[in-house]
Amino acid sequence: MYRKGEETRELIVDTADRLFYERGYEHTSFRGIAREAGVPSGNFYHYFKAKEDILQAVINRRVEMIQRQLDDWQAEFPTPLTRLKRFVQIARNSQQGAIQYGCPVGTLTSELGKERTHNVQPSVMFDVFINWLEQQFLALGFKEQSRNHARRLLAYLQGVIVVSHAYHDEEFLHQEADVLDEWLEQLAASGNT
Amino acid sequence: MYRKGEETRELIVDTADRLFYERGYEHTSFRGIAREAGVPSGNFYHYFKAKEDILQAVINRRVEMIQRQLDDWQAEFPTPLTRLKRFVQIARNSQQGAIQYGCPVGTLTSELGKERTHNVQPSVMFDVFINWLEQQFLALGFKEQSRNHARRLLAYLQGVIVVSHAYHDEEFLHQEADVLDEWLEQLAASGNT
């Protein structure tokens, strides 16, 4: 049963999520979110008493969406290799966003990592990916190396997006996604034996 | 012949460089730089008429320092392979900074890449690295693939630093530096034949 209040709250988190991605956290103001969402800034503090609370809500929202996406892929793709390839496919699909704004998770994590004062843990977004990737490598037959493979795959993709974003270079993004696909196929072949 | 003014200007750029790294560009204020440098904020505008001018000065300074470093390595290490390995060594040496604040070049590039209004090009810092790395791969016998190898090496290292920074994990940084060293040795062996 949704009241008006819940809808307003969701609208605020939606808008904040988008603006944090497009402008960065520091560069996004309370008033900016309020303006963009069409919510009077005074009304804001009924839902979030500090800017950091919105940040936490945005991170929670992203974690949920990522987990939902990964669960869907788990059901949709039959083998670990096809699932891992679907993960790499993220880069190709989100090319517009990645080229223009970088990775939503990576850029926010990098930005917040500089601050020592706040209490949020942006790395939980990475955790969801790494845990899921680890499961795929375990299913491929890897043991204690699975987590390393998972982190390496995530790290490589992060680096590729950082460089592609810096140069606004779609071609490099696609090219390296192909390289990753090849690497996964070789790894899958060696892991099964 | 250095006047007092030149020294003050250098002090400002030094301080801004450090604070942009430790806090990020948006999170660093004019007054913050002035306070930290011990220069009255009013005096500031004698040297830089806008915040973006300091940013440009900091980027120029970093490009010069990177180029000087790479020139030194070019003279100090006799073979392309040892030079490439020295590049990877950056990650191991700068572990404290990389773990705490991320890569000075990567984080600034990611942050500024979101903004569409300013006129600075942070990717020039990447250019210096990529051009130098490309020369090393060319010297190893690679042809048109050299630039790709250079970008891939840089991208991988960027990604590793992003993940290490997110988790404050020195171990992953060292481990992946070892992996990169191995990759370089294999590549060098295949390139010479």
Next chain:
DNA sequence: GTCTATACCTTGATAGAC
């Protein structure tokens, strides 16, 4: 729950005395 008005602070930037 909603919205206006506003308090209080810091920001980037300037004018002008020394």
Next chain:
DNA sequence: GTCTATCAAGGTATAGAC
């Protein structure tokens, strides 16, 4: 060249009428 005083704008945050 140096420094104080100050500006307008925008930041986070709050009080209180509806």
